[in-house]
Amino acid sequence: MNSIISGYLNHQPVPTDRKQNALTKRFIVPVLTDMQDMLMGLRRELDPGLARQYPFNKNIPYPVGRCEEITTAVRQHLLKRIAAPTTRAERALHAFRRQGGLIRPVWGALRERYFQNATQIGSLYVDVANDTVNITKPKVEIIPMTESGLEAIRNISHFCDIAKLYWKAEIYANLAAPSLAPLLPMIVLNKVSEPKLLSACPYMTALALHNHFRDAESWLETAPAMDVKAQATLLERVPMDLRPPAGADPRELAIDACREARREKRYLDPEWKQARLKDLARINSARQETGEEVSMA
Known part of the structure; x- marks a missing residue:
């Protein structure tokens, strides 16, 4: 579709x-x-x-x-x-x-x-x-x-405002798997679950493609970074090929990933989108193995 x-x-x-x-x-x-x-x-x-x-x-x-x-x-x-x-x-x-x-x-x-x-x-x-x-x-x-x-979610900042109220959660920049940041720029953390990448819901992924990843790029420039200790629980589930290389600036990698995806017109490439969602599934499969709930309302 x-x-x-x-x-x-x-x-x-x-x-x-x-x-x-x-x-x-x-x-x-x-x-x-x-x-x-x-x-x-x-x-x-x-x-x-x-x-x-x-x-x-x-x-x-x-x-x-x-x-x-x-x-x-x-x-x-x-x-x-x-x-x-x-x-x-x-x-x-x-x-x-x-x-x-x-x-x-x-x-x-x-x-x-x-x-x-x-x-x-x-x-x-x-x-x-x-x-x-x-x-x-x-x-x-x-x-x-x-x-x-x-009403429709207008942008990532609007999404974050609702998430903080509804989920009692904090939202951070995705610096754990920066290659996924064009489509999944956020990490959510609350008191009842481990950190996870957002958002793979149909509307938010469509919104990212529609604005050619500009919203993700802009938001990532100033979005807060997760505490290293808290992010470690997520990094444990991120496959090595998706983690930022040692010595690299993960924020710059995430922002560059948005720019590269736009240059390559990945917003027109459904196979690229599916590949990113499969990468997310690899991360989430580790959570399922521990019995933790994956989906969010």
Whole structure:
């Protein structure tokens, strides 16, 4: 899938226009209650299997912290049902989509406090994992996109602001694996997990490609460096071929990697991107071997 779809990045919330408003009003609003019931039914159907697959998140039982996993699973099953509709809500969504109605994953900053995965259906914000922070909340929330408070992450600094609030984390320059810095310029550290590279989520990687790594380069120039002792736990998992050579300035290597990637137009090279993500997987595989949680909400 291309990073840019109809002028928008992967998983970027799309401002609603006249067409999406009209299609939503025509097809979705009349079956809104049916659609909510259907999504609740999907949660009841999928929750047992997801709970077995993801029983805990940092020692807290499912569904807390499993917004991405729940949202993805429900959306996948929803799209399968829409493709072969049998109920009133499914038929309405099928017709809605055939007429150009938007059904897409979205991710961003929710009310400037959280990272949020959701689904945009026309002019509606659909959260099928509304109980993953506070389990007393309804599992499904459907509201107008304009009232949701969801907005796209603007740049790395904006990402850091949300991460500090949501994860109670500190963000540092990636000086541990500088060749990955164009796509993964950050290291996150909080009190409950070891340091890890960020961010491999679809939107943030698309944003890095879209701005030709200029944001990463600029941010890396002044971003704080992690304490040597704290970074050592990450370096232990970084393969030797990705570590900065002895005697080299890792910050300069990271900045130069951004410039080189731009000169070589790596923002147009999907194989280059996949190679960097495979390098990240090599680092993360060491964490999996120790049993540490890899994913972040």
